[in-house]
Amino acid sequence: MSLTWVQIIRLGFIQLCLGAIVVLTTSTLNRLMVVELALPAILPGLLVGLHYAIQITRPQWGYRSDTGRSRSRWIIGGMVILASGAGLAAYALSLFASHYMLGLSVSILAYVMIGVGVGASGTSLLALLATATDPARRPAAATITWLLMIFGIAVTAGVAGQFLDPYSHTRLMAVVSVVSFGAVGLTILSIWGIEAKVTARAEEQSAPFLEGLREIWAERKARHFTIFVFLSMSAYFMQELILEPYSGLVFHFTPGQSTSLSGAQNGGVFLGMVLVGVAGTALRLGSLRQWVVGGCLGSAAALLVIAWLGQIGPSAPLLPAVVAMGFFNGVFAVAAIGSMMALAGEGRTAREGTRMGLWGAAQAIAAGFGGLIGAALVDLARPVMGDADGFAAVFLFEAALYIASALMAARVIAGPAQPRLSTPLSVPGE
Structure with missing residues (x-):
């Protein structure tokens, strides 16, 4: 059985969650480091580059979702790691003023987690869409999921910006926490029960x-x-x-x-x-x-x-x-x-x-x-x-x-x- 339109839209909400968290870490935190904390612009640039570099592991995550019995667990697990990394990245900003090296170390760990989370969740999501979507629906499915991601990015950036003014680290942690917990919860609700109802091939045994x-x-x-x-x-x-x-x-x-x-x-x-x-x-x-x-x-x-x-x-x-x-x-x-x-x-x-x-x-x-x-x-x-x-x-x-x-x-x-x-x-x- 192939994915219905409702199921495709539900999976698209997972892509929305990915975009919502990532925009906070690559845009909002970037600006806060450079403007509010007066850190060199190259620092957030390198951290964002690190999260991209970590995603070279995407083939490994795809392989793991291929050889397991469930892609859903990798989608949920990756989202949890991504959300935890976002929270850690926000917390690290409070450390730079008094403990620069500690703040830098925590930031590096956080962006590694962000890269791992995006790779594990995003790759497994696309694999599920590829295996379970009827060929005639793939163009529309791609459009739906990516439009929802853009929507998530736009809404999160706009709403988060409103709640961050006037800026304080307490406000930042509250905003990031709400977005992160909300993303994990929405991901669980969106994926729940879908994989059991569709034909989504997964190899239990495979070559190394x-x-x-x-x-x-x-x-x-x-x-x-x-x-x-x-x-x-x-x-x-x-x-x-x-x-x-x-x-x-x-x-x-x-x-x-x-x-x-x-x-x-x-x-x-x-x-x-x-x-x-x-x-x-x-x-x-x-x-x-x-x-x-x-x-x-x-x-x-x-x-x-x-x-x-x-x-x-x-x-x-x-x-x-x-x-x-x-x-x-x-x-x-x-x-x-x-x-x-x-x-x-x-x-x-x-x-x-x-x-x-x-x-x-x-x-x-x-x-x-x-x-x-x-x-x-x-x-x-x-x-x-x-x-x-x-x-x-x-x-x-x-x-x-x-x-x-x-x-x-x-x-x-x-x-x-x-x-x-x-x-x-x-x-x-x-």
């Missing part, structure tokens, strides 16, 4: 982890898709640390305007995801491969426009170009997740969790690598080329990565055999 991973890497399609994930996600995250500085230095945006620009970009991402999951299904437009390729090429075109606008200067309409970039980012990202779910069960053995883990690790490494490389290239280019040309050169390089990703996606993602976005959404609960 490294042997299984080598077998998967030997599969041409799995290997090429891993490279596609790394290239496309490196491009996706490359502008993350440089877009707001670009708007300030070249277009003279104020800090408030730059923050609004980032929000507009995420609005574009949301619209792109909705198009693939809803409009694309209702209008019977395209296959997953076409959406991925189109999203990558559209993202590259938007980046070319953003680079060109820098030559015009402050009077240029940067906002629409950034919204367009976010829109195409959303199109390619959610279609890529749908393709990932479809490809997870292919190959000589199922091992959906291990495959999801491999691709999740590639995404996590790309997230840290892309942001770091983008910032480093801008630092190298600006003194030589000037602000506008220096940023433009990096955006052009990012566009080239998107084009390379589109070419690889066209080769690795199946065409006619791939489920098309043509099955109308059924009534929830069917």
Whole structure:
């Protein structure tokens, strides 16, 4: 039996919980360290990078969920570890003023736990979705889960910000505790009883982890898709640390305007995801491969426009170009997740969790690598080329990565055999 729409939405709430906790640790705590505690900006940057680096263990978590009798326990257990890490990270802020090294040590432990929790829970969740979702529903399932994650991030950031003013560490601990306990409770309620009602393959006996991973890497399609994930996600995250500085230095945006620009970009991402999951299904437009390729090429075109606008200067309409970039980012990202779910069960053995883990690790490494490389290239280019040309050169390089990703996606993602976005959404609960 496959997942019903209600069950898919319930699993999407787990993704919402992941996003809610992660945004506190990568955004809110980041700001508090730099502004309220006056710590070097590189410190939270390294801690966030650490949580991405730890997610290289995702294939191991996927393997464990493949070879166990239940993926649910890894989903719940990972969420508990993630929530505990978030609470520990918040507590560590109170230690920096009086015991800097102790605060740093506790923070390192906390972000290791955050990385482990995201890897264990997120990978097992995707594996469950991949094994138990009907192929025709995978695009919509990917859209639902990722939209709920974005919703969780947006709501948590907004509500938490309201309750943190005026700031005190007591308020911070209260907010983080409520979000963390709420996320664990909602995860348990969301997953409860689902796995027992669906066909979600799990191997009780399997080859050793490294042997299984080598077998998967030997599969041409799995290997090429891993490279596609790394290239496309490196491009996706490359502008993350440089877009707001670009708007300030070249277009003279104020800090408030730059923050609004980032929000507009995420609005574009949301619209792109909705198009693939809803409009694309209702209008019977395209296959997953076409959406991925189109999203990558559209993202590259938007980046070319953003680079060109820098030559015009402050009077240029940067906002629409950034919204367009976010829109195409959303199109390619959610279609890529749908393709990932479809490809997870292919190959000589199922091992959906291990495959999801491999691709999740590639995404996590790309997230840290892309942001770091983008910032480093801008630092190298600006003194030589000037602000506008220096940023433009990096955006052009990012566009080239998107084009390379589109070419690889066209080769690795199946065409006619791939489920098309043509099955109308059924009534929830069917």
